[in-house]
Amino acid sequence: MAQYTQQFLSSVLSQRGPAALPYAEDVKWFIRQHLVSLTEAYPSLQPKTATFTHNDGRTVNLLQADGTVPMLFQGVTYNIPVAIWLTESYPRHAPLVFVNPTRDMIIKRPHQFVSPNGVVSIPYIQNWVYPSSNIVELARNLCHFFGRDPPLYSQRKPSNPNPSPNYASNNFSSVNSSVGSAVARPAIPPRVYSPSPTPTPTSTPPPPYGTGSVYGSGRIMDDPAEVFKKNAINKLVESLNGDIRELRKTREAELEGLFSAQAVLRKREEELGKGLKEMQDEKEGLEQQLQIVLMNSDVLEGCDVLEGWLSENEEKMGNNEINSLDVDETLEPCDALSKQMLDCTASDLVVEDVIYALDKAVQEGAIPFDQYLRNVRLLSREQFFHRATASKVRAVQMQAQLIVIRRPSVWIPCFCLASENQRSFSSTLERYMYAQLAIMATEYEDKALGYGSSLPVPSVQEIVRNDANNVPKRYIKNLEDRPLSSERLPLLLDIPIINLSLLTNGDEEERRRLDIACKEWGFFQIINHGADEVLPKMKAAVAAFFELPLCEKMKYRMAANDIQGYGQFYVVSDEQKLDWSDSMLLMTMPSYIRNMKYWPIAIPGFKEALEEYSIELERITYEIFGNLSSLMGMERGVLKELHGIMKLGMRMNYYPTCSQPDLVLGISPHSDSSSITLLVQDDDLTALQIKHKEEWVSVKPVPNAIVVNIGDVVEAWSNGLYESIEHRALINEKKPRISVATFVIPGDDVALNPLETMVDENHRPRIYKNDVKYVEYLRHTLAKKMDGKATNLEYLKLQM
Numbered sequence: 001m002a003q004y005t006q007q008f009l010s011s012v013l014s015q016r017g018p019a020a021l022p023y024a025e026d027v028k029w030f031i032r033q034h035l036v037s038l039t040e041a042y043p044s045l046q047p048k049t050a051t052f053t054h055n056d057g058r059t060v061n062l063l064q065a066d067g068t069v070p071m072l073f074q075g076v077t078y079n080i081p082v083a084i085w086l087t088e089s090y091p092r093h094a095p096l097v098f099v100n101p102t103r104d105m106i107i108k109r110p111h112q113f114v115s116p117n118g119v120v121s122i123p124y125i126q127n128w129v130y131p132s133s134n135i136v137e138l139a140r141n142l143c144h145f146f147g148r149d150p151p152l153y154s155q156r157k158p159s160n161p162n163p164s165p166n167y168a169s170n171n172f173s174s175v176n177s178s179v180g181s182a183v184a185r186p187a188i189p190p191r192v193y194s195p196s197p198t199p200t201p202t203s204t205p206p207p208p209y210g211t212g213s214v215y216g217s218g219r220i221m222d223d224p225a226e227v228f229k230k231n232a233i234n235k236l237v238e239s240l241n242g243d244i245r246e247l248r249k250t251r252e253a254e255l256e257g258l259f260s261a262q263a264v265l266r267k268r269e270e271e272l273g274k275g276l277k278e279m280q281d282e283k284e285g286l287e288q289q290l291q292i293v294l295m296n297s298d299v300l301e302g303c304d305v306l307e308g309w310l311s312e313n314e315e316k317m318g319n320n321e322i323n324s325l326d327v328d329e330t331l332e333p334c335d336a337l338s339k340q341m342l343d344c345t346a347s348d349l350v351v352e353d354v355i356y357a358l359d360k361a362v363q364e365g366a367i368p369f370d371q372y373l374r375n376v377r378l379l380s381r382e383q384f385f386h387r388a389t390a391s392k393v394r395a396v397q398m399q400a401q402l403i404v405i406r407r408p409s410v411w412i413p414c415f416c417l418a419s420e421n422q423r424s425f426s427s428t429l430e431r432y433m434y435a436q437l438a439i440m441a442t443e444y445e446d447k448a449l450g451y452g453s454s455l456p457v458p459s460v461q462e463i464v465r466n467d468a469n470n471v472p473k474r475y476i477k478n479l480e481d482r483p484l485s486s487e488r489l490p491l492l493l494d495i496p497i498i499n500l501s502l503l504t505n506g507d508e509e510e511r512r513r514l515d516i517a518c519k520e521w522g523f524f525q526i527i528n529h530g531a532d533e534v535l536p537k538m539k540a541a542v543a544a545f546f547e548l549p550l551c552e553k554m555k556y557r558m559a560a561n562d563i564q565g566y567g568q569f570y571v572v573s574d575e576q577k578l579d580w581s582d583s584m585l586l587m588t589m590p591s592y593i594r595n596m597k598y599w600p601i602a603i604p605g606f607k608e609a610l611e612e613y614s615i616e617l618e619r620i621t622y623e624i625f626g627n628l629s630s631l632m633g634m635e636r637g638v639l640k641e642l643h644g645i646m647k648l649g650m651r652m653n654y655y656p657t658c659s660q661p662d663l664v665l666g667i668s669p670h671s672d673s674s675s676i677t678l679l680v681q682d683d684d685l686t687a688l689q690i691k692h693k694e695e696w697v698s699v700k701p702v703p704n705a706i707v708v709n710i711g712d713v714v715e716a717w718s719n720g721l722y723e724s725i726e727h728r729a730l731i732n733e734k735k736p737r738i739s740v741a742t743f744v745i746p747g748d749d750v751a752l753n754p755l756e757t758m759v760d761e762n763h764r765p766r767i768y769k770n771d772v773k774y775v776e777y778l779r780h781t782l783a784k785k786m787d788g789k790a791t792n793l794e795y796l797k798l799q800m
């Protein structure tokens with residue numbers, strides 16, 4: 001037998017190729033030894049090869065020790081059928097051991113070491129250690145543990161379905177059996193190669209388990225068919241459960257995989273969305289930049305012309321013509337006025353140089369002092385005439401809108417030449433005085449450049465013209481700044497209406513109404529103002545301007561250091577949210593302060609229309625000022641005089657349609673930095689809103705009326721009695737809108753002190769500072785984005 005076993009093992013373990021057993025070569029010798037020793041110790045176990053099916057369905061040919069192990073239970077030896085599978089990793093890992101019930105046996109449930117599907121798990125298996133552990137020891141442990149708690153019982157139907165009381169009182173029977181009326185006992189099928197003669201128990205052993213009965217060898221008390229059926233069902237259920245568990249595990253793992261794939265896809269989708277948005281933003285930004293570049297194309301054209309001119313002159317220099325180049329010919333005035341301007345400026349500079357030389361001479365003692373004084377007096381006198389002439393010529397030029405001197409296709413702004421004469425000054429009083437005169441001549445141009453500036457931004461009208469549905473991110477207001485849909489509904493409150501002709505006729509009642517309007521609303525509409533004829537002309541001229549192609553409008557765009565011209569105001573940073581509007585600001589009065597380079601004189605009648613309208617506005621303004629002066633307890637003319645040189649600045653606003661009007665604002669909430677503002681708007685669109693008692697109230701247009709509002713200057717002068725009111729403009733989805741706001745402003749040096757009549761230390765203490773000059777205030781407001789009223793007026797308020 002032993003020889004047979006050895007031969008068998010040598011043969012199967014030495015197989016090569018596809019039929020080879022799946023054990024590592026270095027352990028095959030061990031395996032052989034283990035099995036030989038096992039069969040020697042337990043002849044009831046014999047090695048064989050059989051197909052093993054793994055849980056994942058893989059099948060493999062493995063060695064197995066098959067047979068029974070003896071177990072001693074209450075002095076009787078029983079044979080427990082087992083199968084010991086040497087898996088691929090044996091002997092590094094423990095073998096798999098199964099009890100192998102025959103058809104008339106049932107596995108005891110529960111059992112400490114045997115699962116319902118027959119898998120044996122005794123401590124020896126769990127604590128398997130390579131290389132000391134082996135199957136001989138394992139078999140010995142099986143005998144030991146099975147002896148303590150038999151894992152198998154035989155099972156049979158009682159032959160008598162109505163057991164006799166005797167039977168019922170029998171130790172081995174139980175009516176509580178988990179398998180109905182069946183009785184279970186340890187099953188010990190007799191084997192020929194039983195190691196020891198199986199004794200027949202002399203007395204019936206007590207049941208090892210409350211509901212079962214031990215079935216000794218040789219005692220056929222159970223119905224084998226029934227036991228087999230039960231076992232088969234149990235096995236099937238167990239194997240089904242196992243399959244379900246496995247299937248569930250696999251599905252769960254699959255599901256897990258799908259979930260993580262879904263998470264990855266979600267993340268990717270998010271990233272793609274983000275990337276797409278970034279690309280859209282970039283596209284938007286690029287489109288805007290393109291627009292600005294296109295807008296600046298005329299500057300580029302100018303550069304081309306200048307470059308052409310330079311290379312023409314460089315050529316001359318290259319041809320050694322530099323000596324023959326007449327300096328007087330480098331600039332060629334295009335008309336008589338420009339020639340005169342050039343001549344007197346040149347003469348002025350010549351005198352300047354001579355005086356400078358005389359200064360040096362007298363300092364070095366080269367000429368006597370009395371001679372120096374005589375010459376300086378003569379020269380200064382001459383210089384004065386040149387400067388006076390220049391100043392006159394400039395005024396005429398301005399009137400004639402000749403702001404440039406033209407060489408063939410080259411232009412040089414007139415004030416470039418004029419500013420030259422601010423060079424060195426002599427120490428003499430005379431020269432200083434005469435120089436002051438010349439400086440005054442250029443004063444307005446310089447001042448216009450000193451108020452402030454605004455960054456260039458794209459034309460909103462153009463954005464909408466290109467794509468009516470496009471609302472670039474930069475225009476979408478933050479949530480808290482957007483108009484609420486409830487605020488977009490026209491409000492029932494009507495702002496006061498003042499009849500100007502009544503005021504002109506000295507109507508006390510109307511003046512009282514004006515007082516209330518200024519105190520309680522800060523806004524009113526004037527009718528019967530007498531400007532009806534000029535209004536349509538002015539409106540048509542402004543509309544015509546905005547209808548010009550972009551490249552034409554851009555000829556009048558705001559310069560980098562100016563606030564006049566075409567563009568948007570109060571743009572101080574690239575991050576700032578923008579308003580949904582384009583504007584054009586022109587200083588219109590007094591006429592000599594106009595910077596004609598911004599005036600679209602190509603539009604027939606534009607200048608005349610604005611001029612006539614401005615004259616009417618001056619008249620209306622004086623009437624309002626007269627009445628307000630009286631209401632403030634002063635002579636009628638005081639407010640007008642307080643302005644010094646009163647100026648009118650006209651801001652024309654174009655509000656294009658917007659596909660998402662709830663997200664944008666035509667003009668952000670602000671108060672005007674004027675003394676008063678006169679606004680003309682389209683008659684058929686309600687868009688202007690004012691902050692009245694903490695609520696936004698719409699100003700419903702009254703046909704042909706002019707809306708008047710109190711500005712910051714009058715608020716300061718009136719010590720807060722007449723308030724400058726915060727206002728804003730909404731956007732319409734269907735119709736574009738145009739409004740023209742004319743700001744009445746005082747001279748630059750006018751102080752914004754509260755007027756004496758408006759201060760009463762007991763009842764109306766002064767709340768605004770003294771000595772803030774208007775220009776200072778204007779610069780302060782222009783340096784910030786529009787942001788309500790408070791931020792501006794805080795600057796004027798006394799710190800309490």
Ligand SMILES: O=C(O)CCC(=O)C(=O)O
Pocket residue numbers: 651653667672679681687688727728729738739740741
């Ligand atoms: O367009 C409007 O109704 C308001 C304009 C305005 O407030 C302004 O230009 O200051």
Ligand SMILES: [Fe+2]
Pocket residue numbers: 670671672677727741
């Ligand atoms: Fe305004």
